[in-house]
Amino acid sequence: MTVAAIVPAAGRGERLGLGRPKALAVVGGQTLVARAVDGLIEGGVDVVVVAAPPGDEDAVREALDHRRATVVTGADDRVGSVAAALDMLPATTEVVVVHDAARCLCPPAVVRAVVEAVRSGHRAVVPATAVADTLKRTGPGGQVTATVDRSGLAAVQTPQGFAAATLRAAHEQARVRRGAGEPVAATDDAGLAEDIGVTVVTVPGDPRAFKVTTPLDLAMAEALVTAGPA
Numbered sequence: 403m404t405v406a407a408i409v410p411a412a413g414r415g416e417r418l419g420l421g422r423p424k425a426l427a428v429v430g431g432q433t434l435v436a437r438a439v440d441g442l443i444e445g446g447v448d449v450v451v452v453a454a455p456p457g458d459e460d461a462v463r464e465a466l467d468h469r470r471a472t473v474v475t476g477a478d479d480r481v482g483s484v485a486a487a488l489d490m491l492p493a494t495t496e497v498v499v500v501h502d503a504a505r506c507l508c509p510p511a512v513v514r515a516v517v518e519a520v521r522s523g524h525r526a527v528v529p530a531t532a533v534a535d536t537l538k539r540t541g542p543g544g545q546v547t548a549t550v551d552r553s554g555l556a557a558v559q560t561p562q563g564f565a566a567a568t569l570r571a572a573h574e575q576a577r578v579r580r581g582a583g584e585p586v587a588a589t590d591d592a593g594l595a596e597d598i599g600v601t602v603v604t605v606p607g608d609p610r611a612f613k614v615t616t617p618l619d620l621a622m623a624e625a626l627v628t629a630g631p632a
């Protein structure tokens with residue numbers, strides 16, 4: 403059974419503000435994209451396809467060095483980048499995990515848990531953590547309009563795992579809807595699977611799988627790498 407990984411790495415990293423793609427930012431001497439790919443391979447995936455920012459494909463290939471990964475050109479948004487990589491997966495692929503380059507310190511154990519849950523028969527699997535903050539709904543002027551009951555809420559990470567046919571069907575529907583001028587609101591692949599009626603299950607996520615989004619996140623990643631294994 404081939405387990406493939408798609409690594410969306412084509413974002414511009416506007417919130418990080420380095421003036422170059424976030425996937426090429428460096429933590430402990432390694433780029434985020436290289437770290438993410440290493441974690442996936444250590445987690446047991448057989449094939450890796452990375453979506454690079456258009457124009458930065460060679461820089462991503464260089465960052466990946468000798469790693470077993472194919473680089474494709476990404477798109478304007480994450481859904482398009484994942485779709486471009488999905489087209490490149492071998493036909494023998496049965497399980498696919500989609501993993502943000504930006505979640506570069508995700509422990510391989512999370513990759514294994516997600517793959518195992520798909521192998522056991524779930525069509526869509528996400529790692530999830532509890533929400534720590536109190537959540538408020540806000541209106542005009544930032545005024546609080548309600549306190550949200552967080553007991554039924556989870557913060558969802560990547561890698562997200564899918565039966566290959568499910569991920570293909572979910573992206574095909576998104577493509578068709580976009581082609582018809584309909585907006586596709588999902589911010590993750592599990593959301594696209596939900597849109598076609600697939601049940602998504604959770605496995606425990608890990609705080610180290612946080613997404614490097616801002617300069618503070620990058621500093622936190624650097625500190626964690628310097629501190630060594632938890």
Ligand SMILES: Nc1ccn([C@@H]2O[C@H](COP(=O)(O)OP(=O)(O)OP(=O)(O)O)[C@@H](O)[C@H]2O)c(=O)n1
Nearest residue numbers: 410411412413414415416417478479483503504
């Ligand atoms: N067009 C895009 C946009 C995002 N991503 C990837 O999706 C993941 C999650 O996206 P996010 O953290 O929001 O990254 P950016 O889009 O780069 O961030 P920003 O909004 O600050 O520019 C990242 O690994 C990013 O590279 C992608 O492959 N293609």
Ligand SMILES: C[C@](O)(CO)[C@H](O)COP(=O)(O)O
Nearest residue numbers: 480502558559560589590613
């Ligand atoms: C896919 C994701 O990492 C799940 O938490 C997240 O939705 C991606 O972040 P974005 O800011 O929505 O691109």
